[in-house]
Structure formats: C-alpha cells, structure tokens
Amino acid sequence: MGNILWISRRARSVFHWSLLLAPTLFLLAVILYPFLVLVHDFPFDLSSASITGSSIISQLLRKAIYNSLLQGGASALFSFAVGFPLGVFVGRYRFRLRKIAKSLMLLPFFLPSIVVVIAFEAFFQHLSGSSTQIAFLASFTTGFPGIIAINVFFNAPLVALITSLAIEKHDPALEDSAKTLGSGKLKQFYTVWGRDGILAGTSASLLAFLYSFAGFTAPLIIGGQGNYTFEVLIYTLYGLSNVSLAAAFSVLQTLILLIPVIVLSLSWMKQGRVTGLPSEENGKPGSGKWFYAGLLFLCLFIAAEMAILASLFISSVDIKWTSQFSFAAYYQLFGKSTGYRLNIQPFMPLVNMLFYASLAAGISTLLGMAWILGKRRLRRKPDSPFDIFQYIPLLVPSVVMALSIFIVFGTRFPVQYMWLLIVIVQASVAIPVTLRIISAGFSRIPESMWESASTLNGNAFFEVELPLAGTTLGTSLMFGFAIGMGEFTATNFLTSYSSSVFMPLGIEIYKLQNLRLIAASYAAATILLMLSIMFFTLIQTVGDRFIAFR
Amino acid sequence: MHFVEIESLSRKYGPAFALEDISMSISRGEIVTLLGPSGSGKTSLLRNVCGLDFPDSGRIIINQRDVTALPAERRNVGMIFQDLALFPHLTAFDNIAFGLRSKRFSTEQIKKSVREISDQLDITEVLERKPGKISGGQRQRVALARSIVTSPDLLLMDEPLNSLDPELRLDVRNEIKSISGRFDLTIIYVTHDVQEGLYLGDRVGALFDGRLMRIDSRKEMFLNPKNEKLARFFGYNLLDYAGERIGVYPTDLGIVQSDPDITGIVKASGFEGDRYRIYLTTEDGVILQMYLPPESEMESVSVGDRLSLGIKRRISIL
Numbered sequence: 001m002g003n004i005l006w007i008s009r010r011a012r013s014v015f016h017w018s019l020l021l022a023p024t025l026f027l028l029a030v031i032l033y034p035f036l037v038l039v040h041d042f043p044f045d046l047s048s049a050s051i052t053g054s055s056i057i058s059q060l061l062r063k064a065i066y067n068s069l070l071q072g073g074a075s076a077l078f079s080f081a082v083g084f085p086l087g088v089f090v091g092r093y094r095f096r097l098r099k100i101a102k103s104l105m106l107l108p109f110f111l112p113s114i115v116v117v118i119a120f121e122a123f124f125q126h127l128s129g130s131s132t133q134i135a136f137l138a139s140f141t142t143g144f145p146g147i148i149a150i151n152v153f154f155n156a157p158l159v160a161l162i163t164s165l166a167i168e169k170h171d172p173a174l175e176d177s178a179k180t181l182g183s184g185k186l187k188q189f190y191t192v193w194g195r196d197g198i199l200a201g202t203s204a205s206l207l208a209f210l211y212s213f214a215g216f217t218a219p220l221i222i223g224g225q226g227n228y229t230f231e232v233l234i235y236t237l238y239g240l241s242n243v244s245l246a247a248a249f250s251v252l253q254t255l256i257l258l259i260p261v262i263v264l265s266l267s268w269m270k271q272g273r274v275t276g277l278p279s280e281e282n283g284k285p286g287s288g289k290w291f292y293a294g295l296l297f298l299c300l301f302i303a304a305e306m307a308i309l310a311s312l313f314i315s316s317v318d319i320k321w322t323s324q325f326s327f328a329a330y331y332q333l334f335g336k337s338t339g340y341r342l343n344i345q346p347f348m349p350l351v352n353m354l355f356y357a358s359l360a361a362g363i364s365t366l367l368g369m370a371w372i373l374g375k376r377r378l379r380r381k382p383d384s385p386f387d388i389f390q391y392i393p394l395l396v397p398s399v400v401m402a403l404s405i406f407i408v409f410g411t412r413f414p415v416q417y418m419w420l421l422i423v424i425v426q427a428s429v430a431i432p433v434t435l436r437i438i439s440a441g442f443s444r445i446p447e448s449m450w451e452s453a454s455t456l457n458g459n460a461f462f463e464v465e466l467p468l469a470g471t472t473l474g475t476s477l478m479f480g481f482a483i484g485m486g487e488f489t490a491t492n493f494l495t496s497y498s499s500s501v502f503m504p505l506g507i508e509i510y511k512l513q514n515l516r517l518i519a520a521s522y523a524a525a526t527i528l529l530m531l532s533i534m535f536f537t538l539i540q541t542v543g544d545r546f547i548a549f550r
Numbered sequence: 551m552h553f554v555e556i557e558s559l560s561r562k563y564g565p566a567f568a569l570e571d572i573s574m575s576i577s578r579g580e581i582v583t584l585l586g587p588s589g590s591g592k593t594s595l596l597r598n599v600c601g602l603d604f605p606d607s608g609r610i611i612i613n614q615r616d617v618t619a620l621p622a623e624r625r626n627v628g629m630i631f632q633d634l635a636l637f638p639h640l641t642a643f644d645n646i647a648f649g650l651r652s653k654r655f656s657t658e659q660i661k662k663s664v665r666e667i668s669d670q671l672d673i674t675e676v677l678e679r680k681p682g683k684i685s686g687g688q689r690q691r692v693a694l695a696r697s698i699v700t701s702p703d704l705l706l707m708d709e710p711l712n713s714l715d716p717e718l719r720l721d722v723r724n725e726i727k728s729i730s731g732r733f734d735l736t737i738i739y740v741t742h743d744v745q746e747g748l749y750l751g752d753r754v755g756a757l758f759d760g761r762l763m764r765i766d767s768r769k770e771m772f773l774n775p776k777n778e779k780l781a782r783f784f785g786y787n788l789l790d791y792a793g794e795r796i797g798v799y800p801t802d803l804g805i806v807q808s809d810p811d812i813t814g815i816v817k818a819s820g821f822e823g824d825r826y827r828i829y830l831t832t833e834d835g836v837i838l839q840m841y842l843p844p845e846s847e848m849e850s851v852s853v854g855d856r857l858s859l860g861i862k863r864r865i866s867i868l
Contacts, residue, residue: 009604009619451602452635456649456700457623463648467639 013378020374023367023431024389030424031392034404035254041407042247057245060233064249065256068229071144072213075151079208083156084201086301087163089294091197094283102164103540104302107309109157110536111529112486113150113217114506115312118513118525120150121222123311126321142222150218153308155208156301159201166200167193168283203267206260213257214397216489221513231399235493238403250400261395265388309529316526319519329519333512338520342511343500350527353485353504356419360426360487361480367431368438368476373461376442376450390435393428398489401425406494418498422491426484433483434476441472475539482535485528551614553578553736554704559608561598567760568594569605574755574765576704581730581737582765583751585744587783591760592740596706599738600627613703623652628697629706633713634689636681642692643668643677649700667695671729686714690722698733707739711746723749744784748772756780778867787838788867795867800827802863803840810858814838819851830857 090102108116124140139145170193178192190198216231223229228236230253237246286295317325332338339346374380393401405421413421445468450460458464466473488506495503503511505528512521552575561569569591576582584592597603599610601622610618617625636645643664650660668674671691676684681692690710697705707726711719727750730737741747747754748768755765758779764771775781775797782788786797791811814830817837826842828851840859842848851857 009621446633446635448631448633448635449637451622452629452631453637453648454602454622455600455625455627455629456696457652458648459652464637464639468637 016374016377018374019370020378020380022370022374023435026367027389027392027428027431030405031396031401031428034408035250035396035400037408038247038404039251042244061249061252063226064228064230064233064253067219067227068213068215068231068253068256071147071151071215071219071227071229072209074148075155075212075215076205076209078148078152079155079159080201080205082152082301083159083204083208084163084197085294086156086160086298087201088167088194088197089164089291089298090160091164091167092193092283093286093291093294095286095291095295098283101298101302102161103536104305105298106157106161107533107536108153108305109155109161110482110486111154111309111532112488112506113154114221114488114509115486115525115529115532116150116154117218117221118509118521119308119312119529120146120153122315122522123308126311126315143224144227146222147215147218147227150222151208151212151215153305155211159204159208162204162207163197163201166196170196199267203264206264206267210257210260210264210394213260214253214399216397216399216492221510231397231489234399234403238493238497243407246403250403254396254400257395257397261391262388264394265391312522312529313526316519316522319522329523332517333520333523338512338517341515341517342503342508344503344508348501349503349505349508349524352419352502353506353528356423356426356491356504357481357484359423360430360484361434361477363423363427364430364434364480365438365473365476367427368434369473371435372438372442373465375439376447376465379447387435390432393432398425398429398487399493401428402490402493406497410494410498415499418494419502422494422502422504423484425490425494426487427480429487429490430480430483434480437476437479438469438472441469441475445469471542474542478535478539482532482539485531485535551611552576553580553613554738555609555611556599557609557611559595559598559605559610561594561603561605569598570760572608572760572762574762576736576738578736579730579734580752581727581735581739581750582753582755583739583741583747583768584755584757585741585747585783586757587742590757592742592757593708594760595757596629596708596738596740599704600629600706601625602629626700626702627704627706628700628702630693630697630708630710632709634681634693634710636689636693636696638681641678641680642673642684642688645681645692646677646696646699648696653700663699664695667699670732671695671725687718687722690714691725694726694729698729698735703736705735705737707737709741711741711743719746726750744772756783758783774865776865776868781865781867785839786865787836789832789836789838790834791861791864796861796864797867798838798861798864800839800841802861803838804842804860804862805846806858806860808858809860811861812838812859814857814859816851816853816855816857818853819848821848828857830859 086105090098090105095101121141124137124146127137140149175188175193178188183191188194213229214231215229216235219227219229219232220235223232230249234246234249234253237243237249314321316329317327319329334346336346339348342349396404402425405425410418410421442465445465449464449468453460453464485504486506488510491504492507492510495507500511505524509521509524509528512518512524554576556572556574559569559572560567572595574582584595586592594603598605601617601620601624605618608618609616612625612627617627636642637648640648646664646667647660650663655663664677665674668677671694673688673691673695676688676692681689684692693710711722714722723746726737726739729735739747739750741750748771751768753765754768754771756763756771756777763777763780771780772784775784775786778788778795778797781797784799786799787803788795788797789812790796812832814832817829817831819826819828821844823844825844826846826848828840828842828848830838830840832838838859
C-alpha cells in the first residue's frame, strides 16, 4: 500500500513537472531546435565576411550591424525621451479620466506594426502635401526618420507604461519620510518615488532597443535598401536563395541579442520581486506647474496619436482627402479582381487571420495554464532563472524563427499544412506575454486557497483557481489573439515562401501596397485597426488592465 | 492506542531539519495547542499531519488509520489556515458546502448539513453573502463551519486569529473553546500567543527549532517550564541566584524595604492600566521585567533609581 502511494506521489510530481516544462519544451521544439538545425545544416564561414573586409558580404554585414544598432539605439533613446516623462506623469498624478488617458496612451503599442506603418504613410503624406511650409514632414514616411518615428510611436507607450507602473507602486510614506528628513525635490525623485521608475524606464528602453534592433515591418516597407536591418536582410537573402548566408546572419544576430536579452531578463526578475501592486488610487492630486506641463505633453501625444490613426480611416473612405466619401476602397478590397491578383478568395485573409489568432491565443494560454499549474503545485518561485527559456522568442527574432522553422519543418510538411507553422510561430511570439499575464494573475491567489480545497477533497484547479483567475485567462486569450493578429514578420516570411492561400489580413495589406492598390490597403489596414481597438477596449474593460507588465 | 498518534516524524528541507523526531499522542475530543516562536516548525507539522507535505520518516495514525502516505483529500483532516482561505468567488453557503459536494453528498443532505451547522454557529443570515461582504468574526465562523461540516477526524488550526483585533480575538477564542466542546472536536491548534495557547489547550506542546521540547498539561507547563528556552518564551526572567539558575515570573518580583534578594537599576517604567511594567538591570547586567499592581506607589520612581527586590516564587531551570 505504502509503495503504491509513494509511486502515485512520484507520478503526480512527474506530471506537475511536465506541466511546468510544457511551454519551455514547446519553445525548445519549435524555436531552439530548428534554429540549432539551421546553424548545423548551413554552416557558413563568417571569417570571409570580416567586418573590415571589402567583399560584398562584408559590406552587407557591416551595413546590417550598423543599421540595426543605429535604429535600435536611436529608437530606444527617443522612446525613453518621449515615454519616460509620460510615464512619470501618469504614474505620479491622480486626475480625472486617468484610466482612459492611460489606455489611449498605450494603444499604439497594441497595434499591429503594419497598421502603424500604413497610418504614418497616410498621415504624413497628406499633411506634408497640404502646405509647402511643412513639406519636410514627408520625411517621416520614408527612410531613417520614418523608421525611428514609427519605432518611437510604437515603443514610447511601452516605456511610459512600465515607468508609470513602477512609480505607482512606491510607498507615499517613504516620500513623506524623505521630506521630513530635509531631502530636496530632485533628490526625492531620484532616490525615493522616481527611483523604481527610472530603473523600469531604462529596462523598458532596452526592450525598445530589442524590438527596434530586430525591426522588420518599417525597414522593409519604408526603409529602402540603405536601411535594411538584420531581419530584412535575412528575409531578402533567403528570397535570393542564399540560405547559408541568411543562416549565418541569423546566428550572428542572435549572438548580438544575447547580451541585452540576458540583461533584460535579469532586470525583470529583479523588478518582479518588488512588493506591492500599482493601484489606480495611488498618486498625488494633480496641481502645480509640473502637473500642467505633464498634462499638456500627454494631451499632445494622444492628439498626435489620434490624428495619425484617424488619417488611416479617413484615407480608406476618401483617399485624396477631398471630402468625397465613398466605400470604393472596401469594394476594391473585397472585389474579385483583387482576390484574383492576390491569388486568394476575397474574404479569406480576414478568415485566416481570425483562425490563426484564435489558435495562437488558445495554444499560448493553454501552455500558460499548464505552466502555472505545475509551478504552483511544485511551489516554484514566481520568476526563477529557469523561466529564462520563455524569453527565447525575444532572442531568436521573428524572421530567424520563421526561417529556421520553415527550413526544418516546412520543407517536410505537405504544403496544405503550412498554416500549422504560422499558428505555431504566432503562439511562440505570444508566449512570453501570455505567461507573464497568467503568472501575475495567479500570483494573487494565495496558495492556501488550493491547499484548502485539497483538504476538503475538492478539485483545487477547476473549482477554485480557474474561477478566480477567469479574467486573467480572458486577458491572456485576448492578448494572445491580438499578438497573433498583429504578427507580421514571421507570418509574412511563411506565407511569402509557401502559398498565398494562407495569407492573413496583415500580409494582405503589404501585398496590396506592393501591387500599388493603395486604397484597398488603407481599407484593410482600417479593418485591422478597428479589430485591434476592439480587442484593446475589451482587455481594458473586462480583463486585468495592463497586467502583462506588472 | 490514542486517537491521533504521531511517531518519530522528521522532515528536512535541504540540509536543515524542519521537524526532527516528533512524537505525540492526542485523545479523542482533546485540544492540543502547539506553542513556539516563528520558524519553529509549527506550521510544517500541521502540513505534514494534513497531507499537504509528507515526512521523510515517521508515521501518522489518525483514528486507527495510518495516513502517513495518503494525500490531503483522503485523510479526513480539516484545516483552518492563517488567512482562512475562504473562496472569494463562492458565497458563505457554497464555501461551507464545498467539502460536502466534493464528497458527493446529495443536494438535500448538503442543504440540511449547512443549515444545521450555520444555526449552531449563528451565521445563517450571511449564508448568501460572499466572504468579502461579511465581518471578520463571521468569516472565522464560516471557515470553522466549512472545516467541521464534513466531520473530520482531526481539525488543525494554524494561527487563525492572527488577523483579528484584540477584542474580536478574545470573542472568537471563546467561541472555538465552546464549539470544540459541543462538537467533541479533536484539535491541534498552533499559535505563538502564550495566553491564547494556554487558554485553548487541554495540553500544550512547545516546539523549538523543529523539536517538540515538551508536551504537558497547560498548568504544569506554565508553572514549571524547567527548560530555559521555554521559560523565556513564557516570559520568565532568567538569572543566576545563590549559585543556581532560576526563573522568576515578572509578577513574582516585588519591592522590599530591607533584606533584598537582588537589587536593580530602573531602565524604564510605565503604567498599563492594570499594572506597572518596570524594566531593571541587575548588577550582573541581567535585564529583568517586573509587574506591580496598579495601587503600587511607583509614580515617583524614575530612570536610574536603584530598587531592592524580593523574589516571591522561583523555579529551577535545568
């Protein structure tokens, strides 16, 4: 009897370990293994492409390193410059409509990159064309300034959000204590209430660097050859059938990213140990010159954001902004001729997108649930070094991920199952975010809850933890869906090099641009924008707000 | 054989013993309180007894069943946690019914049992409310009802009164005492509050550093702790007197005019309503605590005064 019980306990422990390891094994199988196979099967001697060499490969390498570092660095710097003051303001002050202002501020980060690129194009082209005095604004639709502007538009809200959450967490009593000890306002900021915000803002800028270093959509669409990053170059090299070189650049890019990813992961783990949660009630009542300066800055940012996004919608019904509205762009988008030129049924990109995003959301959330269940039953720490494997998707950027998975699995897959690879990649990209959402949500359920359910002979997970974490799981599903919906880089690679019938809406926008069907691309981008805003609003109202970044 | 037998129970976390060779027996209907400082192994012992953790060696027998290797859900042991662990998404009724439903009782049986226990504990009016909407005392009673409605062989309570204010704490303490008698419950009650432990327990056990130092009747335990750690935990002053190590309770020290047993210099003193509390240092540097009745003439005593002290009762420390 004793032995049987011992074996049953061991079996239960093995089961919990397998749950805990589920997302890691998934990521190792679908990202790391294909990547290692890529490295192994396509060896390329980079010594012939030394940075100082004069061969074409050396020049390409130099350019890729330079562009990626420059775009990553400049985007991180400007994102911090814009996002940090915004974050300090919304984290520091309590004011009417603060919640809505925060939501509007965060919106760009939630949008698919292709939508932001097309919205920039729509806005700045029309604005610069409207007056010769502001013609310089056209530069924001092309080349280096355009890429940086888009990266900042995308990442500044992230920096602002992470900064504000850290500032909201600070204990007001510490500030009062510093005041009574005679500390000046500046010192109070950098040693007491703003200290965590500075650290959080800096780590968020590092995240902005990672996203921009591995930028793809903006450099591909508006960058031109002179601004190609590693990601775009790898994508192009594969298109030119130079797989070995694409593989070599993939390895190099991953090696370069290794250091910032490790620094970022360690910083997240350290910040994760900060006690207390941000609250909407935290913050000082708004008054004084710093408050009004911050409020003005926030209003300007939101106004610019709204103008850029509105311009996309306007362009979809009135492409020349002549006040002659029509739905011609939408008819064109769903017309047979467009479908014929794209080689896909008119409504299929929309259906594909919803299908992939639903599956990606389901897979990433299921893996997250398995992971958290294993973690809780084995009483593992919320953030252990072991969880670093969950950040593999940050280390192996999307194009590299798509390239590896396509070479390893895609070439063996019958083409009709290629959609599965798209779903896998989208789920992998969503995992780091959904796991953080789930972890944060479950961490609020005391262990004594499930222990109590166990002593009462109940099913702790289904009867107690799942009902209590309902909104968390809903948020995770919605985030997973939104990430799947907006994923452009890997999906573009996989659909471009397989079959157009798997094309989702985001990729259709890009293809429409390439076919110069600009009006239809605006219409498609507007649909994607509306869907994204709908999910964003749902998350903000129903789900655990901003929980992903706690 | 006793109703509950714990035999040579040991549990290690890493190289350190959380529990070391613990043995105790408890009779049916008895309340045993376990006293000890934080980190002494009290909660670890409860977790091993209820099956949320498993010992490395030793046996646990409850109601003639060896439950050592059984998981929590098969031990028929109830547990009330420090934070009560009431499920916030369920009403008080559903919280109480949780265990009954898990045991597949019929709906009618569940309703009847929940109503009966709620009547007994005077919580009928809050049955439809969720835990967040009821008072602290009612929450305690709901947690108690949830744990005893399934008729557990043994009820474990892990410092359940910690979160209550002092007045409510006394009320709930009385309630536990009265309910345990009415339901003939066998209870292991864990606390670090000496008064609470002595009041509730028929017998008291003292845990230090994962070892059960002693288990005895509450009176014998308090009046004759024998051991230095235990005496200190109960609040005795420890000092060397006439070549002997002794313990003196603060109320057993008094001011004398002549022929003092010891002298001390006042370091601090204050009036607490029902007594004066005075801290003194002896010539050997030992810090003593003394309680004097409120009618004592202590208002003129100030820091630095030398007092002559007499010892009314002392105990030998081994």
